[in-house]
Amino acid sequence: MSIIEVKNLKVWYPIRGGFFNTIKGYVKAVDDVNLSIEPGETYGLIGESGSGKSTIGKTIVGIERPTAGSIIYKGEDVTKGRNRKKLKYNRDVQMIFQDSLSSLNPRKRINDIIAEPIRNFEKLSKTEENHRVKELLDIVGMPKGSMYKYPFEFSGGQRQRIGIARAVSTHPKLIVADEPVSALDLSVQAQVLNYMQDIQKEFNISFLLISHDLGVVRHMCKNLSIMTRGRFVEVGTREDIYDRPQHIYTKRLLAAIPDINPRNRQEDTKERLRVEAEYENDEKAWYDKNHRVLDLKPVSSSNTHYAAVPESNSMVEQGGE
């Protein structure tokens, strides 16, 4: 039983123009996307900038309105306001943002920032609330004295941890983490990722981890999907995607990750150029006439791995075996 299911989600933005400002076309930020997240799982969503990955996250949380499609939570469609209220959806789904400075109100103290969601959804006395905030700060490894400080007094990693504490404060079931570590240094990134894993274990929270960093997603997620031009090109487990990529776009993305072994340098470059050449040569075969990504097809018998491959390439893996 999945905690949340996104079905045929479309988010199109109209392009207006002409004398009467009529709709001339659409930017298809998200175009017919399906995904489901299991309880206690971290689901990875990878894409380059402009691929529409953040739009999916925002639509799930409710910051963007879907053009079509549905988001099923506890068996009901939460794109309708009435259901959201009934299911306490806004309490159960929280978000962690990329830029920790601009997502924390600079004029509020940490105490008020973390307590804000609690005040919205629960009625606690002053002392109970204080106690909760201290608890939350403790979970993310921040000293208690930080309650009375302002966001600017903290470093990037600490602010991101405050963001996590705020997201966890209402005991959510799902947290959408939109590039939570991409602005952080390596060692700080490790710290934040560790805290995310701790919290997940402690409260059985599901994460939707949106990132462009394939290394981070590989470390955190069992299932993931790769996205470009508003569509999924490949969906599967981490082994499926990292060990047996099928779509040319995935291959290209994987080939572009720098390897930390300097001895492999030459081979990596060669491999990268080969994939790049392949991408340029048969790019047309992988997209339809309107440059739209093809529909997902199963590419292995395992029932987890899907890729947007052309007709002739589907079930490649099986054929090869």
Place this chain on the structure above:
Amino acid sequence: MDKEKDNVLLEIEHLRTAFRINGKFYNAVDDCSLTLRKNEIYAIVGESGCGKSTLATSIVGLLDPLNSKVKGSIKYRGQELVDLNADEYDKIRGENIGMIFQDPLSALNPLMRVGDQITEALYYHTKDSEAERKKKALELLKRVGIPDPEGTFRRYPHELSGGMRQRIIISIAVACSPEIIIADEPTTALDVTIQAQIIDLLKDIQKEKESGIIFITHDLGVVAEIADRVGVMYAGQLVEIGSVFDIFEDPKHPYTRSLLNSIPQAGELGDRLHVIQGNVPPLSEMKRSGCRFAPRIPWIPASAHEENPSYHQVGDGHYVLCTCYQTFHFQEEK
């Protein structure tokens, strides 16, 4: 010996760059020495706040003279750069030393056409006529892999994508075929596929012009991909210097080892990542004596550190600061 001397492009010795904070000067770069040779990509890696960018801006002399002080020596082919005045620096900057910035949008002038920004460098540093400059600029645009040089020449920066903008910056930096290119986080703002293309381009240009590149980054993967020599920077000091193989295969300094250890690897799902305790101290609170990394590895006894850390040679061209590397172990190993 002469040949060796000929190969040395840039020699930095005991460089100290200080910034004024509340009326007091604090060293952001504290006693850094490095030598850049011809045909070499020298990567400087470290976390934010370690002084990497300050080192770069000191070399090209772009620091505000009122609020900063540069001491020590930076020699470009034997010529001292530290004491130069603004006019003298202008002659070297662009012609002999090119600079690539991190954010290509803020480094380009939004009100000037891209082509004019490339020819501007040629205007100041060569005696070419206008037609020649344009011809050269078009060649440069083609060289950095821009599909439609003629069209792009007339465009404004906002009309181009991030990768294209970074290519423009590179073409400006190499317009006068400088011997040294300083690249300050040139790929940080880009997607991985674009990053790979830019890295390949930089490597090609470096080979073609036989220039030396100082490549500043915090991404160890990029370092492994591009660098010949690596300097690991912590709290204003180069704590470990060595070839790229030394650093990745036989890292010595606790900081280098900790950094390498905190990269998310392909291991088991849910493995805990290594975390370095504490933070990079802010400039005004930085400890000025002893091993600066000591507060972040408190389980190592004080006796393992040197009182006045000095460089120890551990291999051919491989140097480590402070003696703590000899007894260092990760906390969980014990």
